[in-house]
Amino acid sequence: DSGVTQTPKHLITATGQRVTLRCSPRSGDLSVYWYQQSLDQGLQFLIQYYNGEERAKGNILERFSAQQFPDLHSELNLSSLELGDSALYFCASSVDSYTQYFGPGTRLTVL
Amino acid sequence: QKEVEQDPGPLSVPEGAIVSLNCTYSNSAFQYFMWYRQYSRKGPELLMYTYSSGNKEDGRFTAQVDKSSKYISLFIRDSQPSDSATYLCAMSLSQGNLIFGKGTKLSVKP
16 A cells, blocks of 8 residues: 555546545655556656646646646646546555656546 | 656565666766665655765665666565565666656565
């Protein structure tokens, strides 16, 4: 158990809908990262927050957004969902930026 | 050319074998090199990390980084069926977001 929690474990939704994924980092970790894992693209970095502030952006679509709250938990919002958004979404947290600890992931299925 | 290349396998070895997993990369600015293990339907688990070039050993695992060749390796000694998983290499610059290889699927047969 990495200490990073993610909810929900599974999400099944329809195209055009909006969903919210939630992540709680390890105790003491100020950084939260979001990654998307698909069969063809592998693990891709989406966005990083550090102590409530956006720190870095990767290949995140404009339809996706994230935020980190004062209690350090983070949410990833995915809107106008398309079939191609079906993937595993992982959250990771770290204290030193390179030793990142991953949560169990949320499996999103868009029908 | 992708930033990080990793042979997807699958790689199948008998129990007790020495396993060698490798990645190559193109960005010479990478400073931190990590290996993650991912079991099916689980999150990646950090195995080892190395800063810059050199070797690092942890139990049955040894990580090697050769920055001159832009090549990193993970060796697993006395492999066990419980080592069967997908192994992902990852690298980063100083700011932290990781660039992953696509992973090598390893199967260790009893």
